[in-house]
Amino acid sequence: MEKLVIIGYGAAGFAAMIKANELGIKPILIGKGSLGGTCVNVGCIPSKKLLSISHFYRELRKRINSNQFPDFMAAFSEKDEVVGTLRKKKYEDILNSYDVKLVQGEAKFKDRKSVKVGNDIYEFERCIIATGSRPNIPEIEGLEKIDFWTSDRALSPDKKVESLTIIGGRALALEFSDIYSGLGAEVSIIQRSPRLIPEYDPEFSVMARKIIESYGVKVFLNSKNIKVQKKNDKLIVSGNFGIIESERLLMATGRKPNVEIGLENAQIELNERGGIKTDEELRTTNPSVFAAGDVIGIKMLEPLAGRQGSIAVSNAFTEEKKKINYDAVPENIFISPGIAKVGKTSSELIGNMYVKSLKVPIDSLARGYIENEEIGLVKLNVDLRNLKILGIQVISERSEEIINESAILMNAGATINDLIDSNQIFPSFSEVLRLAALSYYGDVNKMSCCV
Amino acid sequence: MNFIIKKNEEVSNLKCEYCGKEITLEESYEVKIEGKAHYFCCDHCANEFIGSGNNHACSC
Structure with a gap:
C-alpha cells in the first residue's frame, strides 16, 4: 500500500509532493499533459508575459506619441520561451530534487482506497486530489457549430488576429482584452451581467470599464439573446447589443473543476459549485481523501492552490489541523x-x-x-x-x-x-x-x- | 471589425431608492429583499434603506 497518492501535478500537486517529502513521505504523483498544470502552461505565466509586452508598448506609444505595436507572432514566441524555461526550472528540474514516483496517465478511483491508472492499481493510505480545472463553456445558440477559442487557444494563435470578440467580463476577459488590444487587434467584450467584474463593488466595475475602453476595447453590458454564427470566414455575434463581426471569438466564461475521476467509486461528493466538497481542513466526504486547488471550485488561484496542497498533506498526516483564512x-x-x-x-x-x-x-x-x-x-x-x-x-x-x-x-x-x-x-x-x-x-x- | 449597434435597445438608467440620485445598473449596489431587487448608488444608501445604516452621508 502506498502512503500517499497525489492525483494532478500542477501547483497544488507539486506543493503536496514537497510537503510530503518534508514529512518523510515518498508519494506517487499521477498526472497527464504537461508538468506544471494550468498556471505555468496556460495560465498566469504565459498571460502575464503577454500582458507585460502589451503594457510596455502601450506606455511607449503614450510616452513618445508613436503608433508602434509589438510584432504579433514574436510576442507569442517570447511567451513560449518564458513558459518553456519556467516549466523546466520550476517543475521538470525540481522533480529530480524530490523523492517521488511519477506516473503519467489518467487516474480513476477504483474504490474508497485505490486508484487505477491504465492497468496499474495503487492502493493508498491517503490521497490528495489536485486535478485542477478547465475552461467553462456556457450554452450559447450556434456555439457548437463554430470554431471558438478558450483561453488556452488564445495564448497560442496560429496567425495574426485582427479582431477578437470576447464573451465574459471578469479577470480572464479583461486580461485578454488588454493583451489583444495591446497587440493591435480590435477587441469587443460582451458581458451578460449589468457590469464588469461583478465580484467587486460597482465603482470598481465602472473604473474597470474606463480602463479597458481607454485601450480602445468596446464594451457591451447586460447582453441578452446572444447568438453566434460563421459567415464568409467571419464570426458573427448578435444579441440585444446589435451585431459584431470578428475574426475570432474567445469564450472567457470562467473555469470548471476537473472531477471526472470516478469520484462515485470512492464516495466523494461534490459541492454546490460542481467542485469537490471538503471540510475546512480540506478533507473530502471520504476521510482518507483530501482535495486541493481549482478542483474544489471555490477560488481558482494558483498561490491558493499551492497553499491548499501543502495544508492538505499536513492535515492528512499530522494533528496540525490547518485551515485557510479565505478573507x-x-x-x-x-x-x-x-x-x-x-x-x-x-x-x-x-x-x-x-x-x-x-x-x-x-x-x-x-x-x-x-x-x-x-x-x-x-x-x-x-x-x-x-x-x-x-x-x-x-x-x-x-x-x-x-x-x-x-x-x-x-x-x-x-x-x-x-x-x-x-x-x-x-x-x-x-x-x-x-x-x-x-x-x-x-x-x-x-x-x-x-x- | 464591423459593428451594427442598435440604439436605445434597453434603458438601464434608474434612481437610487434611498437618496434618489440617478444611477445606472452598472454602478448600482443591488440588494434583494424578499426576492425583489432594489438598487442604490452606494453601500451607505443601501444600509440606510434596509434600516441598518450608521448615519453616514451618501458617499458619492
Whole structure:
C-alpha cells in the first residue's frame, strides 16, 4: 500500500509532493499533459508575459506619441520561451530534487482506497486530489457549430488576429482584452451581467470599464439573446447589443473543476459549485481523501492552490489541523492599472451597521501624481467597533504588490491604527493604504506628503 | 471589425431608492429583499434603506 497518492501535478500537486517529502513521505504523483498544470502552461505565466509586452508598448506609444505595436507572432514566441524555461526550472528540474514516483496517465478511483491508472492499481493510505480545472463553456445558440477559442487557444494563435470578440467580463476577459488590444487587434467584450467584474463593488466595475475602453476595447453590458454564427470566414455575434463581426471569438466564461475521476467509486461528493466538497481542513466526504486547488471550485488561484496542497498533506498526516483564512486570500487582475481585492466588499457587507468605507483616489497619492495616474482608487472597509480592516479593494499600478501587503494585514487582523502606526516608503503606491486609513481621522486633501 | 449597434435597445438608467440620485445598473449596489431587487448608488444608501445604516452621508 502506498502512503500517499497525489492525483494532478500542477501547483497544488507539486506543493503536496514537497510537503510530503518534508514529512518523510515518498508519494506517487499521477498526472497527464504537461508538468506544471494550468498556471505555468496556460495560465498566469504565459498571460502575464503577454500582458507585460502589451503594457510596455502601450506606455511607449503614450510616452513618445508613436503608433508602434509589438510584432504579433514574436510576442507569442517570447511567451513560449518564458513558459518553456519556467516549466523546466520550476517543475521538470525540481522533480529530480524530490523523492517521488511519477506516473503519467489518467487516474480513476477504483474504490474508497485505490486508484487505477491504465492497468496499474495503487492502493493508498491517503490521497490528495489536485486535478485542477478547465475552461467553462456556457450554452450559447450556434456555439457548437463554430470554431471558438478558450483561453488556452488564445495564448497560442496560429496567425495574426485582427479582431477578437470576447464573451465574459471578469479577470480572464479583461486580461485578454488588454493583451489583444495591446497587440493591435480590435477587441469587443460582451458581458451578460449589468457590469464588469461583478465580484467587486460597482465603482470598481465602472473604473474597470474606463480602463479597458481607454485601450480602445468596446464594451457591451447586460447582453441578452446572444447568438453566434460563421459567415464568409467571419464570426458573427448578435444579441440585444446589435451585431459584431470578428475574426475570432474567445469564450472567457470562467473555469470548471476537473472531477471526472470516478469520484462515485470512492464516495466523494461534490459541492454546490460542481467542485469537490471538503471540510475546512480540506478533507473530502471520504476521510482518507483530501482535495486541493481549482478542483474544489471555490477560488481558482494558483498561490491558493499551492497553499491548499501543502495544508492538505499536513492535515492528512499530522494533528496540525490547518485551515485557510479565505478573507486573507488576495486576487489581482493584471491589466494596467491593475485591479485587486482581499477580504469583504461593501456589497458583501450590506446589512452590517458597523461598517464604514474609507475611499481615496490614487491621484491623492504623491506617487500616483508623479506617474500621471488618473484612474485609481483604494477602498478600505472597516469595522467601526474596533477599527479592524474587513476588506480592501484597489485599482492602481502595482496593485498586485499593494494587495500582497493588504493580505498580510488581513491575515494579522490589523486595524487602521496598525496601518497608521507603520512606517512606509515615500513616495510609493502601497502608501495609499495608509492614506486611506488616515482618511478616517481627517481630510487627506489637507494633509502634507508624509504625516 | 464591423459593428451594427442598435440604439436605445434597453434603458438601464434608474434612481437610487434611498437618496434618489440617478444611477445606472452598472454602478448600482443591488440588494434583494424578499426576492425583489432594489438598487442604490452606494453601500451607505443601501444600509440606510434596509434600516441598518450608521448615519453616514451618501458617499458619492
